[in-house]
Amino acid sequence: MFVDKESILIKSGDGGDGCTSFIRYKGVANGGPDGGDGGKGGNVIFVGDRHKTSLLDFQFKHKFFAENGVKGDTKNCTGRCGEDMIIHLPLGTVVRDKETDRVICDIFYDGQRELVLEGGAGGKGNKKFCTSRRHTPHFSQKGERTEIKRVVLELKIIADVGLVGFPNVGKSTLLSKISGAKPKIANYHFTTLSPNLGVVRHNEEDFIVADIPGLIEGASQGAGLGHEFLRHIERTRMLVHIIDASGVEGRNPIEDFKKINDELATYSEKLAELKQVVVLNKTDIFGAEENVKAFKKKYAKKYPIFTISAIKGEGVLEVLDKVSEELKQLPPVQPMQFEAFSYEKKDSNAFEILRDDDGAFVVVGPLVELLERNVVLNDADSLAYFQKTLRDKGVIKALRHQGAKEGSIVVIGEIEFDFID
Ligand SMILES: Nc1nc2c(ncn2[C@@H]2O[C@H](COP(=O)(O)OP(=O)(O)OP(=O)(O)O)[C@@H](O)[C@H]2O)c(=O)[nH]1
Numbered sequence: 001m002f003v004d005k006e007s008i009l010i011k012s013g014d015g016g017d018g019c020t021s022f023i024r025y026k027g028v029a030n031g032g033p034d035g036g037d038g039g040k041g042g043n044v045i046f047v048g049d050r051h052k053t054s055l056l057d058f059q060f061k062h063k064f065f066a067e068n069g070v071k072g073d074t075k076n077c078t079g080r081c082g083e084d085m086i087i088h089l090p091l092g093t094v095v096r097d098k099e100t101d102r103v104i105c106d107i108f109y110d111g112q113r114e115l116v117l118e119g120g121a122g123g124k125g126n127k128k129f130c131t132s133r134r135h136t137p138h139f140s141q142k143g144e145r146t147e148i149k150r151v152v153l154e155l156k157i158i159a160d161v162g163l164v165g166f167p168n169v170g171k172s173t174l175l176s177k178i179s180g181a182k183p184k185i186a187n188y189h190f191t192t193l194s195p196n197l198g199v200v201r202h203n204e205e206d207f208i209v210a211d212i213p214g215l216i217e218g219a220s221q222g223a224g225l226g227h228e229f230l231r232h233i234e235r236t237r238m239l240v241h242i243i244d245a246s247g248v249e250g251r252n253p254i255e256d257f258k259k260i261n262d263e264l265a266t267y268s269e270k271l272a273e274l275k276q277v278v279v280l281n282k283t284d285i286f287g288a289e290e291n292v293k294a295f296k297k298k299y300a301k302k303y304p305i306f307t308i309s310a311i312k313g314e315g316v317l318e319v320l321d322k323v324s325e326e327l328k329q330l331p332p333v334q335p336m337q338f339e340a341f342s343y344e345k346k347d348s349n350a351f352e353i354l355r356d357d358d359g360a361f362v363v364v365g366p367l368v369e370l371l372e373r374n375v376v377l378n379d380a381d382s383l384a385y386f387q388k389t390l391r392d393k394g395v396i397k398a399l400r401h402q403g404a405k406e407g408s409i410v411v412i413g414e415i416e417f418d419f420i421d
């Protein structure tokens with residue numbers, strides 16, 4: 001089975017909490033703080049892997065969460081960092097954020113590494129809160145919590161040449177003759193249900209050819225197997241357009257050619273502009289000659305046209321000569337051009353003030369999360385830090401500005417207090 005679009009959930013690891021502890025030895029009274037920091041959470045990293053050919057791995061497994069950092073410990077022991085979640089993807093996979101539909105990365109090279117989600121920072125242990133005035137901090141910081149994100153993986157195969165044409169015209173037969181690929185070949189429509197790739201070696205040079213399922217009229221609007229597979233040839237460097245010249249199926253080669261070109265153009269301008277080499281196949285069948293003549297008369301000036309019998313292998317080398325000559329002139333396949341989207345770490349200074357039904361002032365936003373990580377309510381030092389932060393970050397000023405008066409109720413996370421001006 002060929003799976004080429006999947007959506008998965010990813011999450012980097014939470015940071016481990018810092019530890020609150022004090023040195024306790026026999027004979028040492030009132031030892032100082034020795035709580036270690038929490039470990040950093042693991043990252044989520046995508047890696048290009050040329051051995052992967054589909055997104056099948058993601059069909060049944062959807063959650064890819066990196067490990068959380070471990071809590072800090074006594075004796076200044078820092079917690080272990082969480083293991084990274086490394087996700088191997090086939091080359092040609094475009095990763096998008098599901099919510100915004102923006103491209104995060106295009107996995108193009110073997111071994112390409114993309115850090116998509118960074119693990120949460122570990123919390124500081126109480127040792128780190130020791131100052132010249134504060135010798136015994138009874139608090140430590142919680143680890144940074146991370147969020148789950150949904151991303152869409154979309155495989156757009158990277159090949160040099162795309163084979164296009166109606167069903168049953170001999171696309172897979174040609175691929176089997178020119179490469180080591182062994183696609184299914186049979187005398188009915190839609191034998192090929194998913195793209196086949198073949199590596200062609202010709203005149204000491206290699207190129208990759210993609211054989212996709214047959215197209216029919218309306219494919220770009222979803223007819224037949226639809227345009228699902230056109231995306232795979234969208235970034236090829238050129239097309240080989242195969243036509244059944246025998247007309248045995250009662251079709252007209254000239255009309256077939258026009259219809260497929262219309263479908264390509266409807267799908268995308270880029271596909272319509274790709275260089276085409278036209279191959280009239282099945283010339284071993286009686287009746288093909290007439291059609292070839294008519295076709296050449298109409299198109300010989302506009303396109304390079306070749307006549308072959310794929311089944312017998314006749315005329316195939318000439319096609320390969322032409323294709324490799326064209327490829328030499330064409331730029332290599334390029335990664336997608338996009339403005340990269342990345343998951344920003346939240347601005348931990350941001351906050352907003354809302355009013356609840358009782359008229360209380362409710363402070364929300366990343367700053368509140370930071371305060372919740374840092375503040376231990378029953379510790380005087382910690383509360384002093386809380387008040388200082390509210391002043392320094394402009395929360396008190398903003399509250400006053402929004403009408404908070406002496407005695408107004410202010411809610412910040414779990415903390416509720418009366419406003420004192
Ligand atoms: N006589 C003759 N038959 C051919 C030739 N090339 C292919 N065929 C036959 O045409 C039929 C279709 O060939 P395929 O290679 O499966 O065609 P396809 O274009 O890949 O078809 P889909 O995958 O259905 O789109 C098979 O029965 C082939 O044996 C040829 O040059 N001459």
Ligand SMILES: [Mg+2]
Binds near residue numbers: 173191213214
């Ligand atoms: Mg086929």
